Amino acid sequence: AFTRKRLDMGKKTALFESHQACNAKIVDFGGWDMPLHYGSQIEEHHQVRKEAGVFDVSHMTVVDVTGDDSRAFLGNLLANDVGKLTEPGKALYSCMLNHNGGVIDDLIVYYFAPDDYRLVVNASTREKDLAWISAQAQQTQVVLKERSDLAMLAVQGPQAIPRVKRLLDDSLGGELDNLKVFFATRTSEDWLVARTGYTGEDGVEVCLPEKDVAPFWDKLLAAGVTPAGLGARDTLRLEAGMNLYGNDMDEDTSPLESGLAWTVALKDSDGAPRSFIGAQSLRDQLTQGVACYLTGVLLEQRGVLRGGQEIFQNDELVGQVTSGSFSPTLEKSIGFARLRIDVATDCEVQIRNKRLPIRLTKLPFVRRGKIMV
DSSP: OEEOSOSSOOSSOTTHHHHHHTTOEEEEETTEEEEEESSOHHHHHHHHHHSOEEEEOTTSEEEEEESTTHHHHHHHHBSSOGGGOOSTTBEEEEEEEOTTSOEEEEEEEEEEETTEEEEEEOSTTHHHHHHHHHHHTTTSSOEEEEOTTEEEEEEESTTHHHHHHTTSOHHHHHHHHTOOTTBEEEOTTSOEEESOOSSSSOEEEEEEEHHHHHHHHHHHHHTTOEEOOHHHHHHHHHHTTOOOBTTTBOTTSOGGGTTOGGGOOSBOTTSOBOOOTTHHHHHHHHHHOOSEEEEEEEEOSSSOOOTTOEEEETTEEEEEEEEEEEETTTTEEEEEEEEETTOOSOEEEEETTEEEEEEEEOSOSEETTEEOO
16 A cells, blocks of 8 residues: 555655764664764753754655545544544644554644645654554555655754744745644645744754755754754653653553544534544453553652652552653753552652652643653
């Protein structure tokens, strides 16, 4: 079902040499050689919160979905309702579930017309995602095209939009003035600018041809945008309360157990029950009662929260940390934890041979640079 320009994705993005020129520390991420940082992860984090940073996210997988059955196909594939999408350029965040209600992946879908959509899915899940999407497309009038000819940059921070605007041609730059949050605009030259991101700050994600990405990267840096790596991306998304696939949700946990109930549409806009892959399992889970939930946790003492650490209450194991790190903005360790549904008061986390008190918090920790806890 897929058509693509090359069968095997490379393990380096088109910006690999640019990262090396910026003295990036390169690490393996989902089979890709990606920059962890360019000298100081904490400084990159602060630059995004205070001004603007740029991330190379070209390892993400872009899939165009076209054809007469596109809307019905995506309605069955996704737990959120693409029927909500009626304005060209509108984006929707959704989980893609298995039949048991577990999360195969989380993604963004962009709507351009009833027969024209774009999906952006995670790099580390590319193979299984493409296989799953392709299998569901059988016997439908849908064309799936992986856009391996495109690169993607995320420019994030309070100064991101004004700095990007100066670098775009008049048509795109003018549209950026009026681009609403979670909307995208595109041109026939395969440039797409979306007011989306993974940092809790304002900004854009730019999809563009691979041949154009290195010159655009250079222009961004010349305009005062700081290159930022995977390390800052992780601490920013943690502060923003945004899940990471494989840590905070996976095929064995449902959106209802992962703080993502808001992304599930069990009814359509008319109030009728929706039918999509995993829907019945979610309805059963709601009827029987959800066993666990995801919450923010804050470590008041010295120490670092990490995924996999066990959480106790009155010497009883009640959950575990799913993601954790030092927060440069709060200057404390923060994380997400999946806890038993009846646990609602503060607990203790096991770090090496000590149990330290943690405070349960609502998410996010930080929104648009402001501490929320």
